[in-house]
Amino acid sequence: MANYFVGDIHGCFSELKKLLEVVDFNPSQDVLWSVGDLIARGPESLATLRYFEHLDNAARIVLGNHELNLFGINAGFRSPRPSCQLTELIQSDDFPRLLEWLRLQPLLQEMPEHQLVMTHAGVPPQWDLAALRREATRVSDALQRANYLEAVISPMYTEAPEGWHADLQESELIRYCINALTRIRFLYTDGRLDFACKLPPDECDIEELKPWFKFPSKTDELTKVFGHWAALMGETGNAKIQALDTGCCWDQYLTLWHLESNQKITQSRLKKG
Template sequence: MANYFVGDIHGCFSELKKLLETVDFNPSRDVLWSVGDLIARGSESLATLRFFEHLDNAARMVLGNHELNLFGINAGIRTPRPSCQLTELIASDDFPRLLEWLRLQPLLHEVPEHQLLMTHAGIPPQWDVDTLRQEATRVSEALKQPDYLDVIISRMYTDAPEGWNPDLNHYERIRYCINALTRIRFLYSDGRLDFACKLPPEECVDSDLKPWFLFPSKTDNYIKVFGHWAALMGETGNPKIQALDTGCCWDQYLTLWHLESNQKITQKRLKKS
């Protein structure tokens, strides 16, 4: 059995297929893990979702900000940008089924035997693993409820609260968890979330900001796998912090990380005719 972790696919399904052919991925033997953002920006979002759903237990994914935004688009809360190329997906006959399948996907995956945690964007350094599990489960359980559009989706389009406090109310905790696990990049020195800067760390001009993974963390004993931050191009300076978004949808490449060998395999963005 091999465990393969893939960065943000963003509808670049042809590139994913080539990567899986390169490593001879076998769903009866191997597991494909996705850091989320399977959809949007690339032209093959529908094919990507169908593929992951079809893999069943041979695939595991966490929700990214683009999957959550898709719920808002479907509810009429958000308007899809043309650049996200979601028309084919939304118009497909199986879109309702795929949307319901997405609702069942978590914000956190663990691989206990390897002491590994996977989220879309990162993990607040002030959270221990028990808090991480508790807050991620809170969101996942709320997403499964009939009123999820009111409890989560209609309330999540705000940057507040910027900081974690165990005294936050139910809705504030949900918002903070979603923002932290699916949008985090930089933090202020006091631990507050910043969403303005998306640059590589060396180009950030605010001296009070640092990448979330450079703070002392209560989960330092874990390998942490994430995507979301294409500007990092996979570079964190720490082998236990695996950044897998390498900007395939921005004409860079898609990255597959083989856990057991600690090897990264990449596929350059294909030119579409």
């Protein structure tokens, strides 16, 4: 059995297929882990979702900000940008079923035997593993409720609260968790989330900001796998911090990490955008 972790696919399904051919991926015995953002920006979002749904137990995914935004688009809270190339997906007969399948997916995946966790964007350093599990489960449970659009998706489009404490209201806890697990990059020195800077760390000239993984963390013992931050190009300087978004949809490449051998295999963008 092999475990393969793939960075943000963003509808670059042809590139994913080539990677899986290179490693001879066998869904009857191997597992494909996705850091989320399977959709948008690339041309094959529909094919990507169909493939992961078909993999069933051979796939483990977490929701990214683009999957959550898709719920908002479907509800009419947002309009799809033409650059996201979502028309084929939204107009497909499969769309309602695929949307419900996405609603079942978590914000956190774990591999306890390897002391590994996977989220889309990262892990707040002030959370221990119990808090990470509790807050991610809070969001997943809320997404399963009949009123999930009003309770989770509609209030999602705001950056408050920027900081976390246990006394926040339920709606604020949900919103903070979504922002932290699917949008986090830089933090202020007091722990507040920053949403503006998307640069590589060495190009950010705001003294009060540091990457989330540069803070002392209550989960330092864990290997953290994430995507979302293409500007990192996989470089964190820490073997326990595995950044897998390498900008395939931005004409760079898609990265597949083989856990057992600690090897990374890449596939360049096939059609330049």
